[in-house]
Amino acid sequence: MQLTIIKYNAGNIQSVLYALERIGVKAVVTDDIQQIQSADKIIFPGVGEASTAMNYLKERRLDEVIKNLTQPVLGICLGMQLMCKYSEENNTECLGIFDETVKLFRPTLEIKNKVPQIGWNNIYDLKNSLFNNIQQNSYCYFVHSYYASIGNHTIATTNYIQPYSSALHKNNFYGVQFHPEKSAVVGEKIITNFLNLKS
């Protein structure tokens, strides 16, 4: 199996590579369009800011390439947010794979949570084979200030200030808001489930 990680200007690629190595899988890190299109599976990671990342993808035509992929694609954190329609982070038009929009966490008078959310939170209403053998309410590691709303493509929910999408799925596209590469054994199982999906 050819596993490809999309290389762009948003970090955490190294952590994803090490996590794959612990599972025993090799991956190619590249921004070469042909290599991305010919992969069996693709991981689209990301830590960073939405508009800068989208500009980078557009300049290299990677936006069109990603939207038109037909093999399984897993977006992580910012990667997942960029697969949504729109992000409030610097008013960014994103890839539009998922209809959901990305909003800033806004603490209320009653719920004075800190932003960004940093740490372990549970995922529930798990609805997809991405979560095979993952128990409801398992803990995953999150670091983010923006969240995807709940919508038709929600396959996992997490609560911080309000319920939001901690994972999304549409056709061959999957996205997770948490960092499976940093989510201990649960995260490793979710990565393995993605790798086991039928292409």
Add this chain to the structure above:
Amino acid sequence: MLTKRIIPCLDIKDGRTVKGTNFVNLIDAGNPVELATMYAQQGADELVFLDITATVEKRKTLNNLVNKIAHHINIPFTVGGGISSVEDVSMLLQNGADKISVNTSAFKNPLLINNLAKEFGSQCVVLAIDTKKENDGEWYVYLNGGRLKTEIKCFDWAKQAVDLGAGEILLTSMNNDGTKQGFALDITKQLAETLSVPIIASGGGGTMQHFVDVFQQAKADAALAASVFHFKEIVIPDLKRYLCEQNIEVRI
């Protein structure tokens, strides 16, 4: 619900884990990669590595160690000690660190925090503050591993650092560190209730009840300890069960 975090801290000197009392009298506490792996398996939520001998010639050793740790552990970790530039941070992140912590260098050059936040995002910039309560009842910032007193109050510096882009505060009370008499609840609470970023309380954790107190009374987001974990006076699975019994949300 977002959980409270338990964070073992490994002080690193010449590639080994060490532990002292009130920043002195260091004794060997084991191989950092082995310890880190064990803590991750036991259910530690994050790890912090502080290089206490960080000098220019040791940077390469630290980067190599960070790389080894990153290969082995599947939870987030922070690296600190002697970091003074964007280049230092870039190297550590490339070697697999998730966050970095800055202390003295950021105090001397606050713009460093701003530059790091812009370059890498606030989520990976932890400001470490060593603080001591003086006879006037105020908490002051100390530098150089607790050896140099400043006239700046802990709260003022923490607030300024958050405005500059620090994503978390790692607050160590020098009065409490190594005493096993409990965390500094007053200053931890002041920061946790006022600032918009998570506060990691450090220094003084000696019993499981101390952790309950720092979460329930001082509203800390995370608690860090070293020797009680290294010398197995408290083991993480027991601690988490205890916290859970006290209705504190933890990852088990």
